[in-house]
Amino acid sequence: MELRQVRYVEAVARHLNFTRAAEELFVAQPALSLQIQRLEAELGVPLFERTTRQVQLTDAGRTFLDSAQRLLAEVDDLDVRLRDITDASVGRVRLAAQQSVTACGALPALLAEFKSARPGVDVVLCEEPASNTASLLRQGRLDLALAQLDDADATPDSERLDAESLYQEDVVLAVATDHPC
Known part of the structure; x- marks a missing residue:
């Protein structure tokens, strides 16, 4: 089972239409159909009932879809969290x-x-x-x-700290003109 196949099943289940799902996913419709057929063969159960007029989820398809939606949400969340870490955001x-x-x-x-x-x-x-x-x-x-x-x-001997000079300032002594200094 591949993640893209899971995404394909979720899109077809949402649209109940292979052509619209393929358009959304920017995949050719025959390639989408082939990947879902391969997944169904691997799982040993049909996920969709297909007729010339409509597409429906089977009982196995509904069970698969429930888990697939949770899995895809977790994968998307992981992707965001990892990007946040690498982006230091x-x-x-x-x-x-x-x-x-x-x-x-x-x-x-x-x-x-x-x-x-x-x-x-x-x-x-x-x-x-x-x-x-x-x-x-x-x-x-x-x-x-x-x-x-x-x-x-x-710069201690054992545990050096990196230091960057940000600016320098002059320290002046100001006194009254009649001060004894």
Whole structure:
């Protein structure tokens, strides 16, 4: 039994017409009929009663159709789930950011853009001090972090973390013109 044969039986049962089922499936009608005949021979029972005027399901055909519809729904669901996994369009991302990063205007806009592009991905955001993020990443409790990391945190000997510099900023000291500094 082949999956395409199961699809063919389901389409013929829905239309109760071989020609319309073949058109829907983009298959030549004789090829469709041949595949269903082969399936019936393999199963040892007729699935359809055929006359020159109509097509009807047999009792065996109705039993087959019930299971076929469940099977096809499962196969279609599996196909969608596997595509979602390979497309990285579902899942969960655990993201940590320092308070200074979450307070800036760029992060909320970036998260909104990401959510729009991948609505099936949940982003779990938590504010963490930079001192905790490297450890949480190593433990697998975070998927990624936006933080200032010392070189020692970013590249330990045994468990290297991949780090990408996103931007650099100047830190300045501002004081009143009459301040003693």
